[in-house]
Amino acid sequence: MKTPQERFYPVIPAGGVGSRLWPLSRAAAPKFLLDLTGDGLSLLRQTYERLAPLSSGPVMVVTGESHANAVTQQIPELRGADLVLEPSPRDSAAAIALACAIIRSRDEDAIVGSFAADHVINPVEQFHTVVREAIETAATGKIVTIGIEPTEPSTAFGYIRAPKPLDVPGAPSAQEVDSFVEKPDAATAAEYLASGNYTWNAGMFVAPASLMLEHLRRTEPELHDGVLKIAAAWDTPERESVMEQTWPTLTKTAIDYAVAEPAAAAGDVAMVPGSFDWDDVGDFDAVARLNQEKTGEDLTILGEKSEVIARDTTGIIAANAGRRVVVIGMDDVVVVDTEDALLVTSRKDAQRVKEAVAQLKKHGGTKLL
């Protein structure tokens, strides 16, 4: 019998455009393919390198068909059998459930871990410690979420309520989860923070593949049967034809609704606190902050640095258009220069980029998104 750690298989669902990072992130160049920390590694590659050492088996990536080339370029180590290409977006439940089903068909005792492709996590050692605790906890028959310890009363995340310690050997910090709660208002978020019983739901979890599928079978039986059908054909010559036939029929729903919340109600969910620095790099303010922390400089220049002339300027400048960029006397500015679109805003208004994206969607600017 293999140990829990030996049965661990990481999965990276690589989806989402990251529209608050427009015009750097696009449908064709989503956030997870960007190098936002100026070290030459995309967020996807960083995620892969963080996960690979935890597993003796392969890492699986689930992404859209159009990203196949970019993903294999970023992860040359990836085997074709571990690259799940979605012919169309069918939301997170289908993507993650299919990964679970394929992995379980190869190892029925598999413990899967699902980690977004576009988060920044440091230090890696601390992340490994946390995931190992989550694996031990999952092996006791739990779906284990990794809860991010809140640093502020954010209204941008869902929260996980986990008030009671569990007693799991090898996982001293594991807690019992009694509920997931949706993004709260500011007052509620402040209460959550003060109580100490809540962590942010960052969508990271570790669980036995069979337990995930069991909960899915109960809540979404058709979706469950569909992914099992694809998984059965996956490592055979029928993979492509079954995928093509079945995928478009799968129910579109989020993994939180289909599995995590019902499982929590059934007492099957645990939480291990993510006691590492975590950032979902939600906007250019976050990109600026992360780089500032890394370099100690209050101006971050991404892209073609030699094209940039910046004087008395702080904030972030991304020069990706092969053009000269001159910025003078601007504090906390965000300048993102790409071939077909330019963004100028401030770090404090960085969230509002989505307003412009919405406007482009409405008024025929879709080719820029």
Added chain:
Amino acid sequence: MKTPQERFYPVIPAGGVGSRLWPLSRAAAPKFLLDLTGDGLSLLRQTYERLAPLSSGPVMVVTGESHANAVTQQIPELRGADLVLEPSPRDSAAAIALACAIIRSRDEDAIVGSFAADHVINPVEQFHTVVREAIETAATGKIVTIGIEPTEPSTAFGYIRAPKPLDVPGAPSAQEVDSFVEKPDAATAAEYLASGNYTWNAGMFVAPASLMLEHLRRTEPELHDGVLKIAAAWDTPERESVMEQTWPTLTKTAIDYAVAEPAAAAGDVAMVPGSFDWDDVGDFDAVARLNQEKTGEDLTILGEKSEVIARDTTGIIAANAGRRVVVIGMDDVVVVDTEDALLVTSRKDAQRVKEAVAQLKKHGGTKLL
């Protein structure tokens, strides 16, 4: 005998890049060829239209050879004989003296008026009243500068000291000039403003061509003889060969040193106050101010307006690169987007664009200038 007004010939020296308007203004697209007020007219065209009604004769333009096509496109009315193309830059004395010499060879009683191609002046009627006074004053044997009434203790201009009224029929506001003074420091500028005896030297003057040339003959005899030689050949088949041979030998000096200052010392200079709104559009702050005054809007968009999405933004956006430009939450910003260079600064730092231009000059960015 013709009246002074009938002997008036306007000259437009169209030179200077306007480097504080970079990257909009370039060697190849200098300030005078730009439309900075969004009404589809270049500053040169506006200057021409302001001057043409004052004269029954032709308007003359002096500019660099490389601008020949652009200038004739802007002023299709211009005859070839009234377009003086400098094979190389030889400073303002050569340019203006040659214009005077050509015009005098056609009308020995000519009164010339020289007006920069890149100033904004309103209202036109008031400008005409002032120039007509200057013409009457010039006809009494004076070099007449048009002094701009200072609105602030600016250190960016030279000043004209003219403390005593003259008594010229048809020119009630003409004053006697006793000196030109160089750009002062802030304290001196404040004194000048308080005294009421000083106006800004904006380089506009009206004078008998023969008086201009007489002063030039005394201070710069070689330059004088050179321009007379070219002028003698101008309306003959030898124009081009004499120009090519003689122009490069002309002394490089400014008209202020060669003529205006010595003439003032000799008591030959008068001043008529320019009682109109005047702006030399020195930087993007001025461009923003002029447009704001015109439209009442605190955001000016130049270029491809339909490409710009601006939210909660004031200042100026020039979209000249055929790209989408999104600006969010920026106050008094300056965003100038051109095909090969982008500028982002604030209205208050608009003057500092010249720092970037200097840096480009030093570090191999000359092709962008």
